[in-house]
Amino acid sequence: MxxxxxxxxxxxxxxxxxxxxxxxxxxxxxxxxxxxxxxxxxxxxxxxxxxxxxxxxxxxxxxxxxxxKDVELPGKHMLRMQSEGRVAVSAAAPEISSSSVLLSEAVGIYLRLKGQGRPETFHRAAERSCGYVIDACGDKQLDAFTKADANKFRDALIERGLAGSSITRIFGTVRAVTNFAASELGLTLTNPFNGVYYDREAGVSDRNPIPADALKVVQGQCRQLDDDMRWLVALVSDTGMRLAEAAGMARQDIERRSDGSLVAWVRPHPWRRLKTKGSERVVPLEGQAKWAAERLLSEVVESDFLFPRYNRKPQTNANAASAALNKWIKQMTPEGCTMHSFRHSMRDRLRAVECPSDIVDQIGGWQTDGVGHGYGSGYPVEVLQKWMKAVT
Structure with a gap:
């Protein structure tokens, strides 16, 4: 053949x-x-x-x-578990004996109670992760899983060629499902999916920050080409925003304050969710980010989006932005640098001027608890602006 x-x-x-x-x-x-x-x-x-x-x-x-009949087969991890719970979220919980709850039933309990109002990706992550367990070990009662099962599950994930970071995420979801269901049903459970050893760095590629000299070259080219794609690069380069956060911004997310300064409100939208609750924040715009914002605001367009080319569908197409812009900056940056490298660079730049770590977290949206974010909660904009000026 x-x-x-x-x-x-x-x-x-x-x-x-x-x-x-x-x-x-x-x-x-x-x-x-x-x-x-x-x-x-x-x-x-x-x-x-x-x-x-x-x-x-x-x-x-x-x-x-x-x-x-329930058999092992390719694609079993894609099966919809407890689908009746997805269809009627508000319906009463099915009668499940606490002494005989299966992992597939535990997923249904977890999604019915914790999945309300959560995105489809939340449901899929729970179904897929626990489906991997069922693929490897079978659909057992929660208290029937052993450490040997957990190790077998780990080995199956490694066999799939998953990176250590992906395995960590999957194990975290499985633990969350089993712990939650056990708590709801009053089961005393020593979770066998805790403390499973594997190389968390395996397959994980380093994300290098962009060196200062390369950063200047990229920003210089942004000014020279002066188009919407380069405005997006400039905005990310001097704020440390995630690319999706910037690409999905509405025009109203850029605010001109009474002193003439500009700030960007990073907040969730129906077309672009934020990675974590702590990601919602306000970021002062200085340096090339301020230049990009001024250019964006001066554009006379009918769209409510700052970057219409990446918001023509119901969801912000951050993947398209990443592919196009990574290809462009690759010509001017060391190997291994991507658009996400600007985020690493911003953290290093703030460290270099001895910016307090809690302010760094607030600017980048890295912190998920503790100090609040935004004007009037956590550090005021003026304090954040002082440090952003110091690095631009």
Missing amino acids: SETISPAFTFVKDGVFYFSRRIPKDLKKHYTSPRIAYSLRTRSARIAEARARRAADQLDEYWYHLRS
Whole structure:
């Protein structure tokens, strides 16, 4: 067979074969996605064909017995667990015995009580993370899981090629689900998913700050090219905002104060949520960020967005902004630097002028508890502005 022809149920991405199969219409209610897709971890069409055929046959068998049989299969982690709880969040909790609650039922309890008003990503994270456990260890009662199960789960995640940071996030979600359900049902549980060892740095690439000389070059090019994409780079470069935070800003988020200074209000919008509650803050605009804001405000546009090109859909397209701008700054920065590197640079720049750490946290939205954020809560804008002037 030719290596360039994709076998049935596969497609090729960057030379690697992926399995892909659409969920039958009558079974879609059981899944969180209309399609199952994952890497077959091979560049060989012959091997890919064999693996894809095995997966397809297994799925056919599972779908035939869906109502009466639970088997291990590819894509099981994408199953919608306790879907009735997602449909009727306000409905009374189903009768579940505290001595026999399964992990899949625990997910339903967790999402029904803690998932109200939370984004779809919150639900998917709980379903997917606990689905990985079920893939590796089966759908057991909460008090039946052992440390051996937790280690088996860890090994399965490592086998998937996940980075240490991703494994940490998944384990955190599983612990949250099991602890919450056990508490709700009055179970005394020693959580086996606590204290599992793995290399947290594995597969995690360093995010380097942008050196001062490269920063000046990038900012100089922003002024020279003087367009909306460069205004976005300049805004991020001298504020340390996350790219999505800046790209999703509305024009009303830039405020001119009575003394003529400018500040940016980083706050959630329907089209762009914030990463954490502590991310909501006000950031004084100085240096190139102030120049960019002035240029943005001087534009006569009908859009309410500061950057309309990245807000043409219901959600801010931060991925498109990241791809385009990372490619551009790559020409002027050391290897490994991205748009997120400006955020690392800002923290280093504030350290260099001996800015107190709690003020650094407030400016960058790094702190999730403790001191409040915004004018009148935490440090006033004037104090933040003094330190932003010191680094620009």
